[in-house]
Amino acid sequence: MSNDPAETFRQEARELLEQLEQGLLDLEHNPADDDLVNAVFRALHTIKGSGAMFGFTDVASFVHEFETAFDKVRKGLSPITPELIAVALDAKDHVHALIEAPDSADGAGEPILAALRGIVEGDSFPDAPMIDPAPAAGVPLEPTGRWRIRFRLPADALVHGTNPMLLLGEIADLGPCEVTALVDAVPGLEVIDPESCLIGWQVDLTHADPVAALDDVFLFLKDGMELSIEPLAIAAMTEPELPPAAEAILDILAEEVEALAVVADVPAPKAAKPSKEAREATAAKSETASTSMRVPAERLDELMDKVGELVIAQARLSQLAALSADGNLKTVAEELERLSSGLRDTTMGIRMVPIGTIFSRFRRLVHDLSRELDKEIEFITTGEETELDKTMIERLADPLVHLIRNSVDHGLESAEQRIKAGKSAKGTVRISAVYAGAEVAISVTDDGAGLNAARIRAKAEEQGLITPETRIADQDLYYMIFAPGFSTAKEVTSLSGRGVGMDVVKRTIDGLRGKIELTTRPGEGTTFTLRLPLTLAIVEGMLIRVGNGRYSIPLSAVEECVELPASVATHSRGRNFLDIRGSLVPFLRLRDLFSTPGEPDAHQKVVIISSGEGRAGLVVDQIIGNNQTVIKQLSHLHAGIETFSGATILGDGAVALILDTSRLVSYGQAYEEKFRNENGRAAA
CATH class of the missing domain: 1.20.120.160 (HPT domain)
Structure with a gap:
């Protein structure tokens, strides 16, 4: 290739x-x-x-x-x-x-x-060179036009691709010079490390003021090298005798520098043998130089597809082994399951990317919006280390851009308005990411004026989304900003007014099997929270049965499993709550939800699931066990079914639908709210 x-x-x-x-x-x-x-x-x-x-x-x-x-x-x-x-x-x-x-x-x-x-070039300040020349003892401070430069490169300079000959060539281009190799630190041949840079250099250069030029020559090496620059008095230079070892080294160097005159400095004393710690440190540096490599994203996608097929094949083998009396087959199936599980986790780990990789892009966005809108904005990010599947990261960039633009343009007031409201002139936009069970919650928060329910209602009535007689809660009204073409901007600008932003956000998040939560307080600000699954590829699942149908629940969303009490097992409506250690948890009967025919099993189970801060119970006929779930997207014909997030292929080739835990928890919370409202009216 x-x-x-x-x-x-x-x-x-x-x-x-x-x-x-x-x-x-x-x-x-x-x-x-x-x-x-x-x-x-x-x-x-x-x-x-x-x-x-x-x-x-x-x-x-x-x-x-x-x-x-x-x-x-x-x-x-x-x-x-x-x-x-x-x-x-x-x-x-x-x-x-x-x-x-x-x-x-x-x-x-x-x-x-x-x-x-x-x-x-508008303002000029006194020159402050980055390398301060240090005069040698007895040498006048005034520049004489001659400078002595001594430098030693870091020991790992050669390993990292630095060529001392090129550096010496750049110095020689500055003016007439004499180059001397400093070989006093070169050990004997029996202990020499050929990958270490052991030779230093002394250059006597004729130049008016080489400080700035040398700063450019050693731009990438200054942090780890030794460098001194001294003005040099005009004096005769003596040439000491060379020891044989140094002579041999300089003969080799002479072939490289060609036009540069190489003159030896002082006899090289026998260097001590490098310590064990020094050798180990050098080896460690060499090893860390090749700890990462660049891989095309397409290869990772292909690898993920192959791992998914392997997981399905392994599930099939495990099922066949369970039906067989062959002990060797069972052993091979168990070993393959262990290996495929490890390969799955490793592949998933490769695909996980810190969300901070896209957070950094938004700093520039906020900077440009601040200048364009003349608003002073502080941009704060937290949770950059939170990891998400790379395919999720790629598709999240545009929705987050729309949300940040919305917060800056619509949410934050002008400096004058903020001061009148008793706020600081500088607005704040905060973006954060945290793990929430089987999800990642990404929040975009501003400390602006909040959403205006009256303006949103007026715009909704104008567009025919609701009628003037419609009674609707403010929270439901706020979600109308996600309707296609909806905008409360008074005029069309380069940033807003066409109503093509928030509906894009909702469609994208829905496509990622996520959901959007919106909270706002008038005068205090607005928060948009995106709740997204950790991955779109393979998850560990709990396989359940309801009637003759089998379904999979992402295992990371499962908190616990309990027996359905006999006191509530016969009820299909009404008191849909369980007392779980003093906490009321609403539960859903999946038989009722899926209109499953037939009679329920005698001993039904309740799977307690969580999403964010909410919990709900799912009543099932049987808990079959755990399995590795390869997520397959539903067709466009079934994409509108909100109860399921996808499907998976079981070991026997049958298809099991994957339950959307966040939607089911929302159903449970709706049950709970309805129950409280009914109790409140009964008490009144």
Whole structure:
């Protein structure tokens, strides 16, 4: 197989551009952080070098100009302002366009560079070099035009691809120089580590002031290397004798540096044998260099499909083994079940991605909306480490963008309105993710004005969704914002007014077998909570029987199983509650819900399930046992059946429907609410 080098560059560039964007957004809040400035500069430098290497000359040329302008910021010659960050983000977007669709980005780069140059050249500050020259004893402080540079690279520099010859070549380009190898730390050949960088270098360079230029040469190595720069007095240089070992090493180096004159420094004393700890540390670094690899997402999808088929085949084998008296077959079936279970868990773990990978994108969105709407906004994220199936992550981006836009545009008031309401001028948008049983709950919260029930009702009546005589609770009224074409915006803008946002959110979440919860308090803010299953592929399930039908319940949603008390077993309506250790839990009779014919079993069971903070009981005829459930989507003809989230194939080839626990819990909560209302009216 041959990989496309251009596509390899694009993949790496996307990661670097993401780092660049996050670094720029962090700089806006921490402009004095030199580490952030250097991180941004390193990302630019890498994109420029890689772009030139892979033939993206337009990218390399633009980033070079971008880097040159930003270098003034790095050297302290220009302040970091919101205007600078905004233009730098535009430049980052242009680099992305040049990489992904070069033809669509023609002519857009020069205005951005002109704006960037105008900002960085507007103010000037005293130069603050990143490397301070330290004068040697007895050497005058005034530059003489001659400098002595000494450096030693990190021990693992060669392993990570650094070529000292290229660095020396860059220094030689700065002016006339003499290069001396420092071989005092080179051990004997019997203990030498060929992967460690053991040689240091001394360069006597003729240059007016090489500090800034050397800063660029050692841009990626400064954190782990030894480096000193001293002004050098004009004096005769003595050339000491070379020991044989050092002479042999320098002969090899001479073939590499060619035009560079290599002169030895001092005799090399015999170095001590590296300690066991040092050797182990070096080995550990070499091992960690290859602990991860890039795999196309399509291969993971294919692997997941194969694992799903394996799980179905294993279930079939287990069922055949259970019917057989062959002990060897039972042993093989049990071993295969153990292996397939482990393979399933490993594959699922590979597919799980921290949700923080999409949270980071929204920082830029909030930054741009803040500038466009002239609203000061604080964006807070929590729960970034919460993991979700990668297919869920990919499809969640658009719904979350719509929700954040809605919170910023409709939810947050202007600074003047907030101050009048007794709030701070800065609004807050918070996005969080937490595990909730078999689900992940993702919430988008703002501290704005909340939903206006009167405006929503007026718009609903205008669109014919309800009549003026319709009596409807406010909570039900709020959910009308998810109706297609619904919008309370007074005018159409680039952000809102066309009613094509919230209905998209609902359709997408429904397609992911999730649900949306909405809570709002007038004057205090609104929270949208998306409840989603952890995965769309394979789950551990509990197989149950109701009549002649078999169904699967996701095991992670099951809390416990109890016997249905005889006192309530004969009732089909009315008191649908169980006392579970002092807590009333509503229960549903699946026979009634599914209109199952025939008489129920004599000893029915109740499966207590949970979703979020709600619980409900499901009355079933029999609990068959646990099984690995490969989720298959229902057809479009059956997609509207809310009770089921999918189907699975059992070991005997039969199909079992997978119960949607969140919907069933909602049914149970409706029963509970109806029961309380009836009791309240009876008491009155």
